[in-house]
Amino acid sequence: MIFNSLTFVVFFAAVLLIDRCVPNWTLRKVVLLAAGYLFYAAWNPAYVWLLIGSTLINWCLARIVGTPGSQPQAVRTSILVGAVTLNLAVLCYFKYIDFFLQNVAVLWSWGGPTLDVAPLSPVLPLAISFCTFEAIAYLVDVYRGDHTPNDSLVDFGLYISFFPHLVAGPIVRPNDFLPQLREPKRATGDQLGWGLFLLTLGLFEKVILADGILAPPASYVFGQPHLATTDDAWTGVLAFAFQIYFDFAGYSTCAIGAAWCLGIELKRNFRFPYAAIGFSDFWRRWHISLSSWLRDYLYRPLGGSRYGELLTARNLMLTMLLGGLWHGAAWNFVIWGGLHGMLLVIERSLRSVLGEVSFGIAGRVLLGALTFLGVCIGWVFFRAADLETAFTLLTALAGWPAAETPLLARRSVQAVLTVVLSTLAVQWWLRESTLEAAIERAPWWSLAMACSVMWVSVALYGGDEATFLYFQF
Amino acid sequence: MPRHVAWSKTLAVGLALTIGVLGLMEWQFRLAGFGPSVHDGADLWWANYRQIAASDEPPIVIAGSSRAQLGIDPATLRRGLDDRPVIQLAINGSSPLLIIEQLADDRLFHGTLLLEIQPIVFDARPAGDATPAAILAQRQTAVWRPCETAVRTSVQSLLVFRNPLWEPKLYPRLLRPATWHGLFYLQTAPDRSIKADYGTDRDLDKEDRWARILETMQPMNAEELARLTDRISRAAHQIQSRGGQVAMIYFPGSGATLSAEERFFPRAAYWDRLVRESGLPHLHLHDVPAVQAVYRPCDGSHLDGKQTRPFSEVLAAAVKDLLRSEL
Numbered sequence: 109m110i111f112n113s114l115t116f117v118v119f120f121a122a123v124l125l126i127d128r129c130v131p132n133w134t135l136r137k138v139v140l141l142a143a144g145y146l147f148y149a150a151w152n153p154a155y156v157w158l159l160i161g162s163t164l165i166n167w168c169l170a171r172i173v174g175t176p177g178s179q180p181q182a183v184r185t186s187i188l189v190g191a192v193t194l195n196l197a198v199l200c201y202f203k204y205i206d207f208f209l210q211n212v213a214v215l216w217s218w219g220g221p222t223l224d225v226a227p228l229s230p231v232l233p234l235a236i237s238f239c240t241f242e243a244i245a246y247l248v249d250v251y252r253g254d255h256t257p258n259d260s261l262v263d264f265g266l267y268i269s270f271f272p273h274l275v276a277g278p279i280v281r282p283n284d285f286l287p288q289l290r291e292p293k294r295a296t297g298d299q300l301g302w303g304l305f306l307l308t309l310g311l312f313e314k315v316i317l318a319d320g321i322l323a324p325p326a327s328y329v330f331g332q333p334h335l336a337t338t339d340d341a342w343t344g345v346l347a348f349a350f351q352i353y354f355d356f357a358g359y360s361t362c363a364i365g366a367a368w369c370l371g372i373e374l375k376r377n378f379r380f381p382y383a384a385i386g387f388s389d390f391w392r393r394w395h396i397s398l399s400s401w402l403r404d405y406l407y408r409p410l411g412g413s414r415y416g417e418l419l420t421a422r423n424l425m426l427t428m429l430l431g432g433l434w435h436g437a438a439w440n441f442v443i444w445g446g447l448h449g450m451l452l453v454i455e456r457s458l459r460s461v462l463g464e465v466s467f468g469i470a471g472r473v474l475l476g477a478l479t480f481l482g483v484c485i486g487w488v489f490f491r492a493a494d495l496e497t498a499f500t501l502l503t504a505l506a507g508w509p510a511a512e513t514p515l516l517a518r519r520s521v522q523a524v525l526t527v528v529l530s531t532l533a534v535q536w537w538l539r540e541s542t543l544e545a546a547i548e549r550a551p552w553w554s555l556a557m558a559c560s561v562m563w564v565s566v567a568l569y570g571g572d573e574a575t576f577l578y579f580q581f
Numbered sequence: 582m583p584r585h586v587a588w589s590k591t592l593a594v595g596l597a598l599t600i601g602v603l604g605l606m607e608w609q610f611r612l613a614g615f616g617p618s619v620h621d622g623a624d625l626w627w628a629n630y631r632q633i634a635a636s637d638e639p640p641i642v643i644a645g646s647s648r649a650q651l652g653i654d655p656a657t658l659r660r661g662l663d664d665r666p667v668i669q670l671a672i673n674g675s676s677p678l679l680i681i682e683q684l685a686d687d688r689l690f691h692g693t694l695l696l697e698i699q700p701i702v703f704d705a706r707p708a709g710d711a712t713p714a715a716i717l718a719q720r721q722t723a724v725w726r727p728c729e730t731a732v733r734t735s736v737q738s739l740l741v742f743r744n745p746l747w748e749p750k751l752y753p754r755l756l757r758p759a760t761w762h763g764l765f766y767l768q769t770a771p772d773r774s775i776k777a778d779y780g781t782d783r784d785l786d787k788e789d790r791w792a793r794i795l796e797t798m799q800p801m802n803a804e805e806l807a808r809l810t811d812r813i814s815r816a817a818h819q820i821q822s823r824g825g826q827v828a829m830i831y832f833p834g835s836g837a838t839l840s841a842e843e844r845f846f847p848r849a850a851y852w853d854r855l856v857r858e859s860g861l862p863h864l865h866l867h868d869v870p871a872v873q874a875v876y877r878p879c880d881g882s883h884l885d886g887k888q889t890r891p892f893s894e895v896l897a898a899a900v901k902d903l904l905r906s907e908l
Binding site: 114115118552553 | 596732
């Protein structure tokens with residue numbers, strides 16, 4: 109089920125009620141674990157067994173890998189490599205097997221006769237990308253000694269399957285999540301209040317801003333790029349840039365809010381990304397749990413920035429290419445990742461050439477605008493169904509559209525621009541701050557009004573649900 | 582952990598305001614005579630489709646487009662057809678071709694299919710198949726979706742302000758009840774029947790609009806019509822081989838729409854030929870005197886909600902006679 113559904117309201121109310129009624133902490137954790145499996149089974153019950161099996165195997169392997177005296181170092185390392193490979197193999201089979209076969213067939217056909225490969229079309233288990241990364245983080249952390257593997261199976265199961273973050277993140281880390289399970293906890297009044305407010309805000313971002321206002325023009329323009337004028341192309345691209353932000357940030361906000369209601373803290377996943385100055389800044393603000401995972405478990409193990417500019421550039425490119433591929437088995441995601449990798453490399457080179465230069469307000473705004481422009485160009489590849497669509501739109505963005513008659517209605521353009529400009533203004537205003545700080549400063553009656561506006565809007569338009577975009581990743 | 586905010590007061594006042602605003606809207610809408618309506622999407626279509634498997638006795642299934650969906654009252658038709666379950670699967674602005682093929686492939690279906698025929702069926706462009714194809718592709722695999730559809734439909738069928746016709750662009754009208762004329766002129770029930778209220782939304786241009794839409798269609802040539810007939814016949818025979826029945830019913834338009842229909846899709850060239858070559862039981866509503874007295878499309882294409890019960894009573898009797906004569 110999804111957060112913006114009435115079924116979730118019923119499910120969440122029941123979980124909250126049971127959580128408040130059960131006095132025993134271990135029993136409450138079991139209830140939360142069962143709720144996670146029920147939440148997952150609501151999509152496809154058969155795959156709950158895959159989740160349970162993967163949890164069991166990873167927990168057992170982590171106990172061996174994470175106990176230094178238990179096995180010789182070489183054996184522990186081999187088991188770690190085997191465990192990580194197993195996790196990645198499952199991910200690759202379900203997510204990338206057809207993409208791989210398709211590309212092998214294309215390569216084969218270049219050198220000789222056509223190779224017909226029937227797609228295996230395995231049904232992608234929901235959340236597999238997120239669960240795999242969390243399992244790998246646990247295995248590596250216990251191997252490195254960053255986390256002791258003495259967690260109970262229930263705690264580890266909950267780390268993987270805690271329903272607020274289960275299907276689309278934020279990707280949790282062992283040291284952020286598991287210590288919270290050691291002591292009995294119940295949400296305080298403040299946590300419950302914050303949780304309900306964040307759930308409301310997340311739903312509003314998803315239902316009203318992403319699905320209601322931004323998704324239709326984005327789909328319209330990306331669906332028929334050859335009919336888009338330059339204005340249409342810009343509106344469509346901006347609409348998608350903010351649709352994906354409100355969709356995914358909305359989901360993360362809901363997840364953080366739902367977890368708060370149960371007394372658990374999940375780390376922030378977004379911090380005003382469209383106010384970023386530079387691409388490295390962007391990745392410190394966008395999908396923070398993924399970018400920090402890639403940094404800690406891919407970029408740094410590859411060598412990070414320790415071995416000179418050339419190898420750093422290679423590491424950045426590899427990290428971003430794989431980060432792109434993580435989003436989906438298609439070349440457009442690889443190109444999107446590659447583009448970001450390239451922009452990060454360029455930024456790094458400029459920094460090393462120019463040194464630490466401090467910019468005035470105008471310079472910072474200009475750099476912010478350039479960053480935003482680069483990010484938007486990246487979104488064209490991310491959203492476009494194929495390269496032809498992407499290049500048609502890029503051409504239109506550059507001022508050479510394939511059409512002259514406007515595709516989008518004036519009302520739609522106005523709505524998109526209103527959301528875009530007001531969001532940019534808020535993000536720049538709060539770029540050095542946090543949402544929580546802004547809420548704490550606001551008078552209570554304005555928050556009450558805001559809650560009411562969001563609830564009324566969601567009540568009027570919510571319900572005919574659209575799935576969160578990041579579920580597919 | 583963020584710092585303290587007076588959440589109890591904030592959320593309580595926010596909730597009170599929300600209930601106040603929504604309550605006021607609900608009251609005002611009901612005062613204006615509007616009723617609740619549910620969202621007629623793929624989920625609801627599949628929820629109705631699943632009733633085929635759940636029916637104890639062979640159901641009557643309606644496939645077609647808006648003329649059947651707005652014209653037939655399922656409860657009245659059910660009473661007129663010996664209390665057999667009636668399942669509304671007609672899809673607005675579409676051809677029933679993909680639906681009859683879906684039912685033909687569904688071994689659980691061995692009921693009676695009433696196939697609404699109107700000009701869109703004879704349109705050579707594939708536009709008429711787009712919505713059914715999208716709906717068929719959205720067959721729910723997630724276990725929770727039927728549950729969500731049931732809960733959502735129940736809520737929507739209680740509250741007028743959840744009307745799916747409600748759009749942001751209508752906000753300016755919200756504060757001026759005098760402009761609510763025709764705000765929600767369509768009312769969809771959980772059984773997917775739609776009641777239109779042309780009394781509050783009598784748009785005189787509508788009749789011309791349907792006629793203009795007919796002008797944009799591309800009438801099938803003889804070869805295309807033969808292929809269509811073949812596909813319908815094959816699907817119908819599959820259903821018949823399981824003990825089911827298929828009857829085709831032509832729902833004609835009126836006024837300018839009917840003139841356009843006769844011009845672009847002459848009866849002899851299309852309907853009569855489909856009937857002759859498919860050999861299926863059939864009914865043209867103009868041929869049944871009792872029906873003609875109650876079948877008067879208001880906007881050139883659809884019946885008003887007030888007409889659906891008397892029309893469905895007469896239609897039930899006509900269908901009963903038709904099917905009895907075929908057995």
